[in-house]
Amino acid sequence: MDKPADPTQPYRSLIAGYQDSIRAMDNKANITLLFVAFMMGPILYNYPRFPAYLPIPFILLPFLIAYLCLFLVVIPRYPKRGAKNFLVSRTATAADFENVSETEDELEQLKLRCAVLSETLWRKTQYLRISLILSMICIVATVFLLLYVWYW
Secondary structure, three states: OOOOOOOOOOHHHHHHHHHHHHHHHHHHHHHHHHHHEEEEEHHHHHHHOOOOOOOHHHHHHHHHHHHHHHHHHHHOOOOOOOOOOOOOOOOOOOOOOOOOOOOHHHHHHHHHHHHHHHHHHHHHHHHHHHHHHHHHHHHHHHHHHHHHHHHH
């Protein structure tokens, strides 16, 4: 098996893939945020017709949980692990990002960045799954509630 010419290339490819997946996850969450907000409208509009034993906080709780999970997907996270090479500063200058000579430490930093991005993507995926499952359950529950309100 041939060794790659640049030992950092596989890690750079992984990092690019993770970053693309994280961006796609953010786009999905943004679209779903709007969808969940639109789903809450008919519930709030028809609330006066609901049975008295269904309080509005109980009805909106799944929507609010889904909304919170989607918000946690969208907010940016700047992890403390690997922060030495991931500069986030209001007063950053070009000198802060000058290329340093190739060192043995660069490979370890790339591995650490892969681990951090992997963890971020995993968390975003879990929050998005929770919110999408809750959204699907809320759609079914909303349909039954609205049918109950309109026809009984």
